[in-house]
Amino acid sequence: MAKLNFGGVEENVVTREEFPLSKAQQVLKNETVAVIGYGVQGPGQALNQRDNGINVIVGQRKNSKTWDKAVRDGFVPGVSLFEIEEALERGTIICYLLSDAAQIALWPTVQKHLTPGKALYFSHGFGITFNEQTGIIPPKGVDVFLVAPKGSGTSLRRMFLQGRGLNSSYAIYQDATGKAFDRVIALGIAVGSGYLFETDFRREVFSDLTGERGTLMGAIQGIFAAQYQVLRERGHSPSEAFNETVEELTQSLMPLVAENGMDWMYANCSTTAQRGALDWWKKFRDATRPVFNELYDSVATGKESQRSIESNSKPDYREKLEEELKELRESELWQAGKTVRSLRPENQPPAKEEVHKDHKVADLFKKLVEKPENIG
Ligand SMILES: NC(=O)c1ccc[n+]([C@@H]2O[C@H](COP(=O)([O-])OP(=O)(O)OC[C@H]3O[C@@H](n4cnc5c(N)ncnc54)[C@H](OP(=O)(O)O)[C@@H]3O)[C@@H](O)[C@H]2O)c1
Numbered sequence: 001m002a003k004l005n006f007g008g009v010e011e012n013v014v015t016r017e018e019f020p021l022s023k024a025q026q027v028l029k030n031e032t033v034a035v036i037g038y039g040v041q042g043p044g045q046a047l048n049q050r051d052n053g054i055n056v057i058v059g060q061r062k063n064s065k066t067w068d069k070a071v072r073d074g075f076v077p078g079v080s081l082f083e084i085e086e087a088l089e090r091g092t093i094i095c096y097l098l099s100d101a102a103q104i105a106l107w108p109t110v111q112k113h114l115t116p117g118k119a120l121y122f123s124h125g126f127g128i129t130f131n132e133q134t135g136i137i138p139p140k141g142v143d144v145f146l147v148a149p150k151g152s153g154t155s156l157r158r159m160f161l162q163g164r165g166l167n168s169s170y171a172i173y174q175d176a177t178g179k180a181f182d183r184v185i186a187l188g189i190a191v192g193s194g195y196l197f198e199t200d201f202r203r204e205v206f207s208d209l210t211g212e213r214g215t216l217m218g219a220i221q222g223i224f225a226a227q228y229q230v231l232r233e234r235g236h237s238p239s240e241a242f243n244e245t246v247e248e249l250t251q252s253l254m255p256l257v258a259e260n261g262m263d264w265m266y267a268n269c270s271t272t273a274q275r276g277a278l279d280w281w282k283k284f285r286d287a288t289r290p291v292f293n294e295l296y297d298s299v300a301t302g303k304e305s306q307r308s309i310e311s312n313s314k315p316d317y318r319e320k321l322e323e324e325l326k327e328l329r330e331s332e333l334w335q336a337g338k339t340v341r342s343l344r345p346e347n348q349p350p351a352k353e354e355v356h357k358d359h360k361v362a363d364l365f366k367k368l369v370e371k372p373e374n375i376g
Helices: 021-027 041-051 065-072 084-090 100-112 153-161 180-190 201-213 218-233 238-260 262-267 271-300 303-312 317-330 332-342 352-370
Strands: 002-006 009-014 033-036 056-059 093-096 119-122 143-149 166-174 193-198
Touching (some): 033 084, 041 056, 041 065, 056 084, 084 100, 093 180, 100 303, 143 180, 143 193, 143 201, 153 166, 166 180, 180 193, 201 218, 201 271, 201 303, 218 238, 218 271, 218 332, 238 262, 238 332, 271 303, 303 317, 317 332
Parallel strands (some): 033 056, 093 119, 119 143
Antiparallel strands (some): 002 009, 009 193
């Protein structure tokens, strides 16, 4: 574990240099890692671990599209893909990657298979932190820990395939075997984390629920909608309003922020833009801070978890979510976005000139294959 300085604050982190994949493989060599659930995190984590040489099996209910997806991804029924209960029986480390609502429903089954020495792994602090609402209280003899990748399971897999890594937090809730630290870090490395930072279950879930309701998803959509609406009401076209609100941000500016920070992005814009942005950012901070405090309170008092459990446990929860997503999708803002995206040069069919050029190359290639001496 290394202590690194983050803007003046020291934190414990684990990097791939100190805990290389070879060490993770060594720690996990006698374990069977059972990934329970093959939704979004399940595939990312299971496939990365499999490619990293870990003995991983998947537990998924049968007769579902998700089971078929696991088969398509190369998990073999009866060998590395099982019904949930059988995978729970076979696994020594149980990666509990069902949706948070399903984790509550399946808990009585999982509990039966948590024999002493096994480990229970989460990717979210939700089930344990809000255990008065979830009923998830693990038995004493098992290790309980989490690795929470800071991003979608889809990105976890894509970045792994590109040789990159998504950062993850880790936390130990219960160390029954004395091996919890090595086990959790080995898993964190094996699922493809960039670096791992330390947290606890409570802080993980509080920051995660705040982040996704805040700047990562809820707040950003709210700010987009507000600015777009003002521009439209003041007579700007959808094209202008969308480009000034979303397209320029995602296509031009955020990649610069990702590369070198906000100050560098500012410094690479006009001085007119810098002057205005420096004048206005604190007003936006002060206007939204009370909302962020209200949000954090709602998370910390369990209101958000309660709402999530209640709505996502209903049999028609997917349809209900889809209805609300449809409202977003059909809004003028995102319909305008669809058109703008279709006009990106990379999404355009090749121009006539290029098609002509491509045909010429194809003709040449054909001649070369058929009769190499034709090429002078
Ligand atoms: N989504 C992310 O990228 C992300 C990021 C970081 C952390 N996490 C955490 O990772 C965990 C998994 O999240 P996720 O988004 O991957 O979950 P998800 O996609 O919603 O999980 C779906 C999985 O749960 C199964 N499932 C749902 N209801 C079930 C039931 N009643 N009985 C049996 N199986 C059921 C689904 O099977 P069927 O398809 O057959 O219904 C599928 O395998 C959560 O704790 C989440 O907070 C997720």
